[in-house]
Amino acid sequence: MATMLEIRNVSKYFGGLGAVKEVSLTVKKEELLSIIGPNGSGKTTLFNLITGVYEVTSGSIHFEGEPIHNHNSSTIAEKGIARTFQNIKLFHTLSVLENVLVASYCHGHPKPWAHIFGAPPGVEREKELNEKAHHLLEFVGLAGRRDEIAKNLAYGDQKKLEIARALAVKPKLLLLDEPVGGLNPGEKKEIIDLIGNIQGEGITVLLIEHDMKVVMNVSKRIIVLNFGQMIAQGAPEEIKRNPAVIEAYLGPDLT
Amino acid sequence: MKEGRFQRTAVILITAALLLSLPALCGYYVVHNLIFAGINLIAVLGLGLLIGFSGQVSLGHAAFYGIGAYASALLTLRLGLSFWAAWPLAGIIAGIAGFLLAIPSLKVAALYLVMTTIGFSMIVWLIMLQWSGLTNGPNGIIGIPSPTIAGFALDSPAKYYYLVLVFSLAALWLMNRIVKSSIGLRLMAIFDQEEAAKSVGVNTIYFRVLAFVVSSIFAGVAGSLYAHYVTFIHPENFDIWISVIFLVTAVFGGQRSIPGITASSIILTFATEYFRVFGQYRMIGYGIFLAVCMIYFPEGISKLKLGPISRIFSKPGNNPSQ
Numbered sequence: 259m260a261t262m263l264e265i266r267n268v269s270k271y272f273g274g275l276g277a278v279k280e281v282s283l284t285v286k287k288e289e290l291l292s293i294i295g296p297n298g299s300g301k302t303t304l305f306n307l308i309t310g311v312y313e314v315t316s317g318s319i320h321f322e323g324e325p326i327h328n329h330n331s332s333t334i335a336e337k338g339i340a341r342t343f344q345n346i347k348l349f350h351t352l353s354v355l356e357n358v359l360v361a362s363y364c365h366g367h368p369k370p371w372a373h374i375f376g377a378p379p380g381v382e383r384e385k386e387l388n389e390k391a392h393h394l395l396e397f398v399g400l401a402g403r404r405d406e407i408a409k410n411l412a413y414g415d416q417k418k419l420e421i422a423r424a425l426a427v428k429p430k431l432l433l434l435d436e437p438v439g440g441l442n443p444g445e446k447k448e449i450i451d452l453i454g455n456i457q458g459e460g461i462t463v464l465l466i467e468h469d470m471k472v473v474m475n476v477s478k479r480i481i482v483l484n485f486g487q488m489i490a491q492g493a494p495e496e497i498k499r500n501p502a503v504i505e506a507y508l509g510p511d512l513t
Numbered sequence: 514m515k516e517g518r519f520q521r522t523a524v525i526l527i528t529a530a531l532l533l534s535l536p537a538l539c540g541y542y543v544v545h546n547l548i549f550a551g552i553n554l555i556a557v558l559g560l561g562l563l564i565g566f567s568g569q570v571s572l573g574h575a576a577f578y579g580i581g582a583y584a585s586a587l588l589t590l591r592l593g594l595s596f597w598a599a600w601p602l603a604g605i606i607a608g609i610a611g612f613l614l615a616i617p618s619l620k621v622a623a624l625y626l627v628m629t630t631i632g633f634s635m636i637v638w639l640i641m642l643q644w645s646g647l648t649n650g651p652n653g654i655i656g657i658p659s660p661t662i663a664g665f666a667l668d669s670p671a672k673y674y675y676l677v678l679v680f681s682l683a684a685l686w687l688m689n690r691i692v693k694s695s696i697g698l699r700l701m702a703i704f705d706q707e708e709a710a711k712s713v714g715v716n717t718i719y720f721r722v723l724a725f726v727v728s729s730i731f732a733g734v735a736g737s738l739y740a741h742y743v744t745f746i747h748p749e750n751f752d753i754w755i756s757v758i759f760l761v762t763a764v765f766g767g768q769r770s771i772p773g774i775t776a777s778s779i780i781l782t783f784a785t786e787y788f789r790v791f792g793q794y795r796m797i798g799y800g801i802f803l804a805v806c807m808i809y810f811p812e813g814i815s816k817l818k819l820g821p822i823s824r825i826f827s828k829p830g831n832n833p834s835q
Contacts, residue, residue, distance in 0.1 A: 331711035347709040349702040360702040364714030
């Protein structure tokens, strides 16, 4: 399989604190790769480096062969990387549909003046974008809530909306940061099914998750971070038995 | 639904008839104030976009208003341009000034941005006052020509009223299109969650600067209308007090609400004028009025429950305050 994302020797230091140290990994096209690790192990920092929220201290990140480290977040989104946030970051005063619409402007939206002065092609395109946004809401199961204000949604629905909004960017690579965190078993199952459907669309997924059951079920390959360093990678069965991983999670005394 | 549409049409027709016949119905002084209300409305609509949609607070909009007024006055007097060539250029020049201020302002937020805009406004004010060769300094510029249409001069309030009416309606239409377009949506997204907006490809720098430029163009055009109405401008017309009035009017109108800003421009313009009877106590009266309003309607008058009136203006399924 072709390589989609390649991270080479990436480090991120905040002052003297190394949040990510010399991490190298590759994500292959159409795979689902999970990143696990205890709190503070650098998982979300890694996402922030990939999406351009932070600049790397050293190392490089390549997406489809092109370097993307230290590019603007918005440019990286246009290239085809979308993400969700661990602590939900919706456009809370906009409606559910509008949240998705904003993201859909990412690709080839007409020039602002064409839109303001209501040139017919602009209006046509608007209709098309509206329909596509509606389809995405159907895809995540929020079509019935399209006109509600985002902040009024239930927690589980907010998580789904985050995913729908990310999908509107038409990503090749989707980064999910704890998509089932804080959800009840029923909601968890819905999200897991949704992740399956997203993969079915040919989208590559990079997943951060604390729920081991979910991780072990959905991933073929897992990467383990601890104190900013990669301590293991492999299939779920290998990871479960890996002494370094067990030590990282449970402490050295129990091994 | 048909009945609602009939009501809407009726309201629009009555409003149009009223707007057109106001100069005949009202006295000189009221028409004079209506002209100022219209000019203020154009400037405040621009400020509303900046504050309410892009979250950038400016206490320096008098500078753009003044740049528009001076540009228009000098273009007509020194270069002999007509008003019809001068007002768009005044808007463009104010827009360029807005662009120049917007770039360094990207680095600052909240209170620091407010201070930056005050500083900018003071610099512009000092230039008006000190660069006598260009601006005639504290003496100001006199004899600014009234606009003419096919040789017919708009040289009385009753005539100028119609010019300002056309400009105000055009400004309302344009701003309504802007905030309901993808631009407005993306500005609100940045306002709500900047990091998430970036993550879905919104170029936040571009939209911040765009809002600043559009907002200064509106202020510049308002300044041009002001200059050609009063025909005499001097630096005192564009000091920080004007910026304060613009900001207060925008906030009082509810920032994001175009009907709210329209109402607040009219109410506050008239209030400022009619409190003149209090003489030197005028600003105390104005201040108390504002304090009471802000205590009881902290989100501006757009959140007032107007009952049937607001229902007529809102389309079904549309929240009027959004």
